[in-house]
Amino acid sequence: MILHHMATWNFRNLAPGKVELGSGLNVIFGANGQGKTNLLEAIAVLGSLRSFRSHRYRPLLRHGERCLRLEGMLGSDSGPVALEVSWEVGPPPRRQLRLNGDSVHVSRYLQVFPVVVLAPGDRELVVGKPQGRRAYLDRLAFLLSRRHLDHLQRYRKLLDQRNAGLVRGVGGHEMAAWESQLAESAARIVLARRRVLERLEPRFQRIYHAIGGEGFPELRLEYQAEASLPPGDVEEALAEIYRKRYNDQRDRDRETGYTTAGPHRHDLMIRGTTGHVRDYLSAGQVKAVAAGLRLSFLEEVEEDRGEVLPLGIDDVDAEIDRAVTQRVLSLAAKGRQLVVTSTRAELGAWKDGSFRRHMVRDGSIQHVVGREESV
Amino acid sequence: MKELRPPAVRELLSHLERLPGVGPRSAQRLVEHLLTCPPDEPARLGEALISLRARVRLCSTCFLLTEEDPCPVCSDPGRDPSIILVVESPTTAWSVEATGEYSGLYHALLGHLSPLHGVGPEDLKIDELLRRVQGGGVREVILATNPTVEGETTALYIARRLEPLGLDISRPASGIPVGGEVGAVDQVTLAQALQLRRRV
Numbered sequence: 378m379i380l381h382h383m384a385t386w387n388f389r390n391l392a393p394g395k396v397e398l399g400s401g402l403n404v405i406f407g408a409n410g411q412g413k414t415n416l417l418e419a420i421a422v423l424g425s426l427r428s429f430r431s432h433r434y435r436p437l438l439r440h441g442e443r444c445l446r447l448e449g450m451l452g453s454d455s456g457p458v459a460l461e462v463s464w465e466v467g468p469p470p471r472r473q474l475r476l477n478g479d480s481v482h483v484s485r486y487l488q489v490f491p492v493v494v495l496a497p498g499d500r501e502l503v504v505g506k507p508q509g510r511r512a513y514l515d516r517l518a519f520l521l522s523r524r525h526l527d528h529l530q531r532y533r534k535l536l537d538q539r540n541a542g543l544v545r546g547v548g549g550h551e552m553a554a555w556e557s558q559l560a561e562s563a564a565r566i567v568l569a570r571r572r573v574l575e576r577l578e579p580r581f582q583r584i585y586h587a588i589g590g591e592g593f594p595e596l597r598l599e600y601q602a603e604a605s606l607p608p609g610d611v612e613e614a615l616a617e618i619y620r621k622r623y624n625d626q627r628d629r630d631r632e633t634g635y636t637t638a639g640p641h642r643h644d645l646m647i648r649g650t651t652g653h654v655r656d657y658l659s660a661g662q663v664k665a666v667a668a669g670l671r672l673s674f675l676e677e678v679e680e681d682r683g684e685v686l687p688l689g690i691d692d693v694d695a696e697i698d699r700a701v702t703q704r705v706l707s708l709a710a711k712g713r714q715l716v717v718t719s720t721r722a723e724l725g726a727w728k729d730g731s732f733r734r735h736m737v738r739d740g741s742i743q744h745v746v747g748r749e750e751s752v
Numbered sequence: 753m754k755e756l757r758p759p760a761v762r763e764l765l766s767h768l769e770r771l772p773g774v775g776p777r778s779a780q781r782l783v784e785h786l787l788t789c790p791p792d793e794p795a796r797l798g799e800a801l802i803s804l805r806a807r808v809r810l811c812s813t814c815f816l817l818t819e820e821d822p823c824p825v826c827s828d829p830g831r832d833p834s835i836i837l838v839v840e841s842p843t844t845a846w847s848v849e850a851t852g853e854y855s856g857l858y859h860a861l862l863g864h865l866s867p868l869h870g871v872g873p874e875d876l877k878i879d880e881l882l883r884r885v886q887g888g889g890v891r892e893v894i895l896a897t898n899p900t901v902e903g904e905t906t907a908l909y910i911a912r913r914l915e916p917l918g919l920d921i922s923r924p925a926s927g928i929p930v931g932g933e934v935g936a937v938d939q940v941t942l943a944q945a946l947q948l949r950r951r952v
Contacts, residue, residue, distance in 0.1 A: 527940045534901045541867035551865060551873060554909035558901065 378453040378686045379714045380420065380490075387442040389415040390740035395448075397744065399733030403716045404723075407737035413718035416735075416742060417494060417689045420716060423447045423460055424492030425516070426474075426483070429499075429691070434464050434472075451490055454684045458489055484519075484526045491520050491682075493675040494689035495705065499667035504655040507644035511570075513670065514645055517577070518569045520678050528565050535559040536636055539623070544634045552627060559639070560619035564612050566640040571600050572610075574645065577673050584676075585669035588704045593662055594649045601646040603638045661701050668705045687714040694719050813884070815860040815877050816842045825849075825858060832856045837894045838881065838910065840864050840903060844896065856892075859884065864902040865909060878910060885917055892920040899926055 384395040390412045405413045418428050418437070428437060438445050444465040451458045461475040474486040502509050518525040539555045541547075547555075578598050585596065604622075607614055622638045623630075630636055647654045647666060654666065672688075679686050688709050693702060709715060722734055722745070734745040757765070761783055768779035786794045810816070811823035818824065825831060835856030839845050842860045861876040873879075885893065893914055897903035911921050927945035928937050937945070 524939050524943060531901055535905075538867050538901070538905070545867050545870065545872075547867050547872060550912065551867075551909055554865070554905050554912065555867070557908060558905050 378451065378490075378682075378684055380423075380492075380687050380716075381450040381452055381457075383416070383420055383423065384448040385416075385419045385446070387439040387445040388419050388437060388447060389439060391415050391419065391439075392741045396735060396742050398714070398716065399731050400714050401731030402710070402733070403714070404732070404734045405716065405718045405737055405742070406720065406722045406734065408720065411737045412740045412742075413737045414496075414691050415740070416737070417496075417691050417716060417718055419447055420449070420687075420689055421492055421494045423449045423462055424490035426462065426472075426487065429494055429496045434470070435466065438464075438466060449490070454682075460486075460490060484523060487526075488520065488523060491678045491686060492689065493671055493678075493686065494691060495668055495671050495709075496689075496691040499671060500660075500663045502670055503647060503658070503663045503666045507642075510645035511640075511643065513674070514570045514573055517674050517677060518573045521573065521681050522569070525566075525569050528562060528569065532559070532562040532566055532640065535562055536639070536641060539636055540634060543627070543631045543636070546631070549627075553624065556623035556627075557620055559636075560623060561616045563619045563639045564615035567600070567602065567606065567615055567643070568610065568612055570640070570643070570645075573677075574598055574600050577677055580673040580676055581669050584672045584708060585665060587708055588665045588668055588701055589662070590700060590704075593665060594654070594658070596654060596666065597648045599646040599648050601644045602640075603642055665701050665705075668701070672705075672708060685711065685713045687716065690715065690717040692719070693717040694721060810842070810860075810862075814858045815862055815880070816845055816858055830855075833889055834891045835894065836881070836884065836890055836892075837896055838907075840897050840906070844898075848896065856894075861897070861906065864897060864900075864906040866902050873909065876906070878913065881910065882913060885914060885919065890919065892922070895921065895923050 379400050380398055382395050382397045384393075385391045386393045396416065405416055407413050414430070418430055422428050422437065431437065434445075444463060446461070446463040449460045451460060459475075459477050461473075461478075463473045465471045474481055474483060476486060476489060502513060515525065515529060519529075535555060535558050539552070539559055542552050542555055581598055582596075586593070606618065619639065623636070626637055649657070651657070654663075658666065675686060675688060690706070690709065693706065706717075722736070736743050736745045755762075764783055764786075765776075765779050768774050768782055769776060774782070786797075807819050808817050809819075809821065811818045811821055811826055813822050813826045816823050816825065820827075832855050836859050837845070837848060837854060837856055838859045838861060839848070840861050840863060842862075845858045845860060848854050848858075859877065859881050861878065861881070863871055863876050865871060865873065865876070881893075884890065893910075895907040895910060897907045907923055914921055925948055926941060927948065928934055928942065934942070
């Protein structure tokens with residue numbers, strides 16, 4: 378899968394227009410603050426409808442404008458696809474998604490371009506709040522099975538109803554009905570996430586060990602619920618456990634007005650021999666774990682789709698542990714289209730494949746032919 | 753800028769735009785039609801609107817819309833009184849009746865459970881359903897609430913309330929529409945249809 382070109386209008390400081398991308402390595406270079414990362418961010422939003430820098434769309438909009446638009450042309454084994462995202466500030470804010478010119482539902486759109494970007498903010502995936510790791514697992518589960526999004530939406534609705542029921546003091550019989558449905562939904566989500574994690578774990582181990590050097594600790598990925606759950610494909614047993622948990626905790630939950638058990642509180646635990654890794658990993662080790670999570674995610678989707686996918690790497694030559702960066706880059710290549718940002722025009726680690734360079738200056742992106750001095 | 757729409761047009765537009773599914777554009781089209789169609793058409797529409805609320809009420813037994821109480825279904829000796837089909841809205845019963853496949857009685861709940869909107873069992877016609885069933889003669893209840901989170905929970909809640917009475921309680925099957933293509937069905941429906949597959 379290749380992103381042939383990317384066009385933006387009113388996206389951050391980028392000058393409006395199209396950037397042609399090569400099928401091998403694309404280096405987006407320029408001094409700090411010129412807009413290198415903005416292009417990578419636009420690619421991420423085009424594919425995943427989410428930025429790796431902001432949870433909201435508003436900051437993506439060029440100052441003083443009211444709507445932004447992104448377009449891309451994707452080439453994949455199943456044929457070319459034109460993607461388009463437009464967003465208006467509103468009120469109410471309005472987002473429109475198109476594939477080959479046809480307006481489509483978000484769940485269909487998100488299946489088309491499963492872009493992955495390695496970014497400095499990825500350390501949050503390792504040491505930050507569980508929410509980011511849940512989103513990581515859920516996105517992978519959704520890319521492998523579209524139904525997961527329906528299950529999540531259903532769970533969310535049921536959770537909102539139970540929480541409203543807690544606050545309004547809804548009676549026991551009615552609460553039991555909501556909890557029974559919520560428990561079934563919870564069981565399905567836990568199972569989907571555990572299945573995904575089971576597939577991911579050996580891949581993660583391989584990549585993490587390839588990236589990591591001497592002295593990198595042994596790690597395990599574990600699904601962590603509020604209390605232990607039986608292993609295996611046991612949907613009905615899990616649903617029964619959650620029915621009981623919701624029932625047992627109802628009185629306590631009424632005090633807080635909030636459901637304390639269930640997949641909305643679970644975590645992907647990255648466990649070392651002495652507990653959670655966030656407490657003792659070095660910055661370089663955190664980076665290696667994050668890269669391991671992102672790359673194993675990418676490989677998992679690639680295996681499912683039967684084709685390699687584009688990969689973005691932001692700030693590829695960041696100062697943190699250059700040896701780790703070099704190993705990440707050589708692992709990442711593997712015939713993929715790469716889009717990387719760098720303050721330098723040349724990448725020492727790059728040995729094979731085609732090479733295309735784009736210089737960014739004050740939001741303008743220019744294809745650079747021939748050798749250029751570093752900026 | 754001058755206001756070109758005469759006051760009577762503006763007034764009608766403001767009423768039409770309050771109707772569900774009618775936006776400013778379609779309201780404008782409706783007004784245009786009403787001004788150009790034969791003059792007796794709007795007059796008959798007006799009469800129909802007035803008599804709607806004057807004549808139509810809910811059946812005191814099953815809560816379907818009716819002009820006579822009890823409704824034509826409840827008072828029909830040819831219907832099977834041992835089966836009750838429960839729906840959220842009276843208009844759903846119209847669709848079921850149009851199939852020509854159902855000869856039992858109906859019961860409209862007039863909504864579904866939703867703590868988010870403050871709708872509890874006491875706001876629906878659930879106690880009335882229980883009283884009907886306890887009155888005797890009913891052996892089967894079909895819970896045809898909508899296949900939404902709220903509709904399914906409402907069905908589950910009612911099923912549990914009815915459980916001690918030892919009736920047959922069922923939900924209509926969900927699956928692939930007849931005459932449709934298997935590949936065109938959404939994944940949730942398809943997955944459910946596969947789970948509930950039957951031997952041929």
